[in-house]
Amino acid sequence: MPAGQERVLRRRIRSVQSTQKITRAMELIASSRIVRAQQAIATARPYSERMRGVVAELSFTPEARSHWVFAGGGTDKVVIVLGGDRGLSGAFNGSVLRAADDLLRTLSVGGRGPVVVAVGRKAVGHFHFRGQPVAEHFEGMSDRPRFEDAQAVVAAVSRFLESGSVGELHLVSTRFLSMGSQRAEARRLVPIEGRTEDNATAFEFEPGPAEILDRLLPRWLEAEIYTAMLESAASFHVAQQRAMKAATDNADKLIKTLRRAMNRARQDAITTEIMEIVGGAEALRQDDAGQEASSRQEIYVYPEAS
Amino acid sequence: MATTRVDVVTPSGLLYSGQAEMVVCRATSGDIAFLANHMPYVGTLEAHPVRVVHPDGGPDELSFDVDGGFVEVNANHVVVLASTAGRQP
Numbered sequence: 001m002p003a004g005q006e007r008v009l010r011r012r013i014r015s016v017q018s019t020q021k022i023t024r025a026m027e028l029i030a031s032s033r034i035v036r037a038q039q040a041i042a043t044a045r046p047y048s049e050r051m052r053g054v055v056a057e058l059s060f061t062p063e064a065r066s067h068w069v070f071a072g073g074g075t076d077k078v079v080i081v082l083g084g085d086r087g088l089s090g091a092f093n094g095s096v097l098r099a100a101d102d103l104l105r106t107l108s109v110g111g112r113g114p115v116v117v118a119v120g121r122k123a124v125g126h127f128h129f130r131g132q133p134v135a136e137h138f139e140g141m142s143d144r145p146r147f148e149d150a151q152a153v154v155a156a157v158s159r160f161l162e163s164g165s166v167g168e169l170h171l172v173s174t175r176f177l178s179m180g181s182q183r184a185e186a187r188r189l190v191p192i193e194g195r196t197e198d199n200a201t202a203f204e205f206e207p208g209p210a211e212i213l214d215r216l217l218p219r220w221l222e223a224e225i226y227t228a229m230l231e232s233a234a235s236f237h238v239a240q241q242r243a244m245k246a247a248t249d250n251a252d253k254l255i256k257t258l259r260r261a262m263n264r265a266r267q268d269a270i271t272t273e274i275m276e277i278v279g280g281a282e283a284l285r286q287d288d289a290g291q292e293a294s295s296r297q298e299i300y301v302y303p304e305a306s
Numbered sequence: 307m308a309t310t311r312v313d314v315v316t317p318s319g320l321l322y323s324g325q326a327e328m329v330v331c332r333a334t335s336g337d338i339a340f341l342a343n344h345m346p347y348v349g350t351l352e353a354h355p356v357r358v359v360h361p362d363g364g365p366d367e368l369s370f371d372v373d374g375g376f377v378e379v380n381a382n383h384v385v386v387l388a389s390t391a392g393r394q395p
Contacts, residue, residue, distance in 0.1 A: 043318060044318070044319075046313070046315050047315045047387065050315055051387060053378065054376060054387070057346075057348060150317075201346045201380060203347060203348050203380070204347045205348050206334065206335055206350075212349070212376075222389065
C-alpha cells in the first residue's frame with residue numbers, strides 16, 4: 001500500500017510540473033505582449049489627444065454648447081462595455097464587468113434599462129448569463145485591437161445615436177494607468193463635459209461649429225474607443241502575466257509539498273519493509289532457537305536499510 | 307521665409323512632423339492654404355491630397371493622401387487629423 005502511495009504522488013508531481021510549464025509559457029507570452037500593447041498606446045496617443053483638443057476648442061462656442069452632444073438630448077442611454085475575450089487573467093474581467101453591472105443598475109432606475117454594446121467574449125457571456133439583453137456584440141478584437149475594430153464598434157453605436165433619441169453614452173473599460181496600476185472604470189462620453197474658458201482662443205470654424213461637431217462626433221468616439229481598447233488590452237496582458245506568475249509560483253510550492261510527502265511515503269515503505277524482515281527473522285530465530293541465525297539476519301537487513 | 311509647424315496625425319502614429327512654408331488642403335468649402343501665423347482655424351477635410359509646400363530639409367513639396375478628417379490651426383501649428391493617411395512618393 002505505501003509503495004502505491006508513492007507512485008500516486010509521483011504522478012501528481014509530474015502533472016503539476018506540466019501545468020507549470022504551461023503557466024510559465026503564458027506568463028512569458030503575456031509579458032512580451034505588454035510591451036507591444038504599451039507601444040500601441042503611445043503610437044495612438046497624439047491622434048486622440050488632438051481629437052480631444054478640437055472637441056475642447058469647439059466646446060467654447062455657444063453654437064456647439066447648445067448641440068445635443070454637449071447639452072444632452074433624448075432619454076435613451078447607451079453603454080459600451082469593453083471586456084476580454086479570454087480568462088486566466090485574474091480579476092481583469094471580473095472587475096470591469098462588476099463596474100458595468102453597477103452602472104447598469106444606476107442607469108436603469110425607473111423605466112427602461114440602457115442599450116448595451118458588449119465587446120469581448122467574456123462580457124457577452126456575462127450579460128447572457130445575467131439575462132441582460134445585449135444590442136450589439138463584438139468578439140475577438142480585445143487581444144490586439146486595430147483601429148478598424150474601434151470603427152466597427154462606433155458604427156454600431158452610431159446607429160443608435162443617429163436615431164436622435166439617445167441622451168447619454170457611457171463607456172466601461174479598464175484604464176491602464178501604469179504597469180503597476182490598472183483600474184476598471186465607467187465614464188460618460190456624451191454629453192461631453194463642456195468647459196468654459198474666459199480667454200479662449202477665437203477659432204474660425206468652417207463649416208460652422210454645429211456641422212463640424214456632427215462630423216467630429218464619430219471620429220472623436222473612434223479615437224476614444226480605440227484608446228480605451230488599447231488600454232484594456234494592455235491591462236489584460238498585465239493581469240494575465242500577474243495571474244500566470246502567481247500560478248507558476250504556486251505550482252512550485254505545490255511541487256515542494258508533494259515531493260516532501262512522496263519522500264516520506266518512500267521512507268515509510270522502506271521502514272515498514274525492514275520492520276517486516278526484522279519481525280520475520282525474529283520469529284524464525286525463536287523457532288530455530290538457533291545459533292548463527294542472529295548473525296545471518298544482520299547481514300540480510302543492513303543493505304536494505306541503507 | 308517664415309515657416310509653420312505641420313503635423314499629420316493618424317491613429318497609427320505621427321505620419322509627418324516638421325516645418326514648412328505652406329500647407330494646402332481641400333476643406334468642405336474649397337481649397338484652403340495656410341501660411342505661417344495663420345489665424346486659429348478648425349475645418350473639415352475632404353478626401354484629397356494634402357500638400358506640404360517647401361518643407362524644411364525635404365523636397366519642394368510633400369503630398370499626403372487623407373480620407374477626410376480635420377485640420378486645426380493654432381499658434382503657428384497646423385495639425386492634419388485623418389483616420390488613415392498615406393505619404394505619396
